[in-house]
Amino acid sequence: MDFAFDAVDDAFRQEARSWLEAHLTQPCAAEGGRAWEQELGRAGWIGLGWDNHGAGHGNRHASLTQQVVWAEEYARVGAPARVGHIGENLLAPTLIAYGTQAQKQRFLPAVARGDELWCQGYSEPGAGSDLAGVRTAAVPDKGRGGHRVTGQKIWTSLARDADWCFVLARTEPGSSRHHGLSFLLLPMDQPGRIEVRPIRQMSGASEFNEVFFDGAHAQECVGGEGNGWAVAMGLLALERGVSTLVQQIGFAAELDRVVRAAVDGGAVTDPVLRERLVRQWAQLQTMRWNALRTLGSTGDPGAPSVAKLLWGGWHKRLGELAVEIxxxxxxxxPDDWSARTPYELDEAQRLFLFTRSDTIYGGSDEIQRNIIAERVLGLPREPR
Structure with missing residues (x-):
């Protein structure tokens, strides 16, 4: 299979590279966050390829390979972490596939401009990998239309910065598992109705949050009431392809740093560690080829699970290597405690601690194996 880019892609790459080099020197790039999202939006770099699906609300036309080119160039230059990626890469494609025309007109342009940020309300205490167990409930809001949402979500990335949240909630009283769920959109600015609490991780960061809803108003339902499971699964299927390739650029940079540390510290002379480093490199190349092979494919229920299973274990092993070498x-x-806060971690230690969660969040390895076994291989369902 030929994984090469053509001349049009190369020209697009040069355009992307030139723009990034020129704009990474601006104050908004140093600040990151919303200001940087709006700069990307003004230049047309948010929503690449949306128009390919007839949505009509993206910034510019871009082929699938050009979307990969942009993502690779963005990752390679170390541009600011995107706070708008949940809206661009998860919410927007879901609206394009399942939303009404009015919903597309309301939400897609704001995401493309970088004006509105989103977070994802899926996991709950007791319903993380087993998403069908959600208990957050929504009842009709007779006074305003839409729904009133009550419950708790957890591990919600970027919830403190988000303007909106898409929430999987149970709208049919007494329903269970995949039935009676709806995919709701609600604004986060609802004082007294929504509370966001940061979760301190063992690495010291607080990227994730708990979110509590107490009668919060959700004004939109995507895909129709009771069809939330199908919409939610459609969204999860988007967590591969271009986004997976972007992730692998970051993985490659981390692997390079681990290899350099092994060479500088002499650990590379250990044949066992050296073999493990080579294996990490080879497996990363295989993951890239697999992501390119499945890019743009449809109807493959196992592709997202295979990808998650591969990269989760790979990244966890890299974290282990980072400290073992x-x-x-x-x-x-650190040797000099006077210069640093006690218990502050270095880069390798943070990588090790964070990657302990890679085989759990976003669907544990056990869940991914069940999906592959039942939906792809047709094996009997696990007894409940």
């Missing part, structure tokens, strides 16, 4: 020094703090 340093020997005992990888388990202790």
């Amino acid at each position: 340093r020997g005992a020094a990888g388990a202790v703090g």
Whole structure:
């Protein structure tokens, strides 16, 4: 299979590279966040390829390979972390596939401009990997239309910055599992109705949050009431392809740093560690080829699960290598405690601790294996 880009893609790459080099020196790039999203929106870099699906609300036409080119160039230059990626890469394609024309007109242009940020209300305490167990409930809001949402979500990335949240909630009282769920859109600015609490991770960061809803108003339902499971599964299927390739650019940079540390510290002379480093490199190349092979494919229920299973274990093993190549020094703090806060972690230690979660969040390895076994291989369902 030929994975090469053509001359049109190369010209697009040069355009993307030139724009990034020129704009990464601006203050909004240093600040990141909403200001950077709006800069990207003004230049037409948000919503690439939306118009390919007839949505009519993206910034510019771009082929699938050109979307990959932009994502690769963005990752390679170390541009600011995107706070708008949930709206652009998850919410927008879901609206294009399942939303009404009015919903597309209301929400897609704001995402494309970088004006509105989104978070994802899926996981709950007791319903993380087993998403069908959600208990957050929504009842009709007779006074305003739409629904009133009550419940709790957890591991909600970027909830403190988001303007909107898409929430999977149970709208049919007494329903269970996949039935009676709806995919709702609600604004986050509802004082007294929504509370966001940061979750401190063992790495010291607080990227994730708990979100509590107490009668919060959701004004939109995507895909029709009771059809939330189909919409939610359609969204999860989008977590591959271009976004997976972007993720792998970051993985490659992390692997390069681990290899350099092994060479500089002499650990590369250990044949076992050297073999593990080579294996990590080979597996990363295989993941890239697999992502390119499945890019744009439809109707393959196992592709997202295979991708998650591959990269989750790979990244966890890389975190382990990052500290193992340093020997005992990888388990202790800095030599000069006066210059740093006690217990502050270095880059390798943060990588190790964060990657312990890679085989759990976004669907645990056990869940991914069940999906592959039942939906792809046709094996008997696991007894409940």
